[in-house]
Amino acid sequence: MSNKEYDEAKVMLEAMINDSPEDPVINYHCAAVNDALGYETKAIPYYRRALENGVSGDLREAAYIQLGSSYRCIGEYDFAGEVLEKGLSEFPENPAMKVFYNMTLYNKGDHKKAFTNMLADLVSGSSEEWIRKYEKALRFYSEDVDKVWR
Structure with missing residues (x-):
């Protein structure tokens, strides 16, 4: 979508949220459109309401x-x-969530x-031939990457 289309969607969604402020799906889409437009701070309360109201x-x-x-984009790393x-407690296998968590x-x-x-996620989630070839060593090193043998 272009920015113009996101702006149009934002106007429509804001009208919908006025009629149904607790609707989790509308809250999610309000958040996503604000996020896509670069308004992370505006998106946050909508995401929170979507989750609190049972988006599924x-x-x-x-x-x-x-x-x-x-939250990470605006420097709120603890949040x-x-x-x-x-x-991750609800979706422990989501690879994108794991990456964002690790960036945080x-x-x-x-x-x-x-x-x-x-490193552990890469090894466990890869079917790439070279990763598989060195899987045992990579798993071992992922447990203590700072260890040195002399």
Whole structure:
């Protein structure tokens, strides 16, 4: 969609939210359109209401990712981490959510944990021949990436 189309959708969705302020799906879409336009701060309350009011399925999964990402974008790393941890408790296998969570860990200064998590996720989620070839070593190193043998 173009920015003009997002702007048009935003106007329509804002009218809909006035009629149904608690509707989780409308809240999600209000958040997503604001997010797409670069208005992360405006998107956040809509994402929160969507989750609080029971948005479900793929939209719930996306709401956790996008809310966490929005908090991360504005530098609210603690909130981002909390949202993404909660999302991962509901959707523990979501690879995108794991990546956003690990980026948040990195932003919070927990570089080692972010890296080791990403390495472990890469190894477990890859069918790439070279990753599979070195899987055992990569898993071993992911447990203690700083260890040195002399």
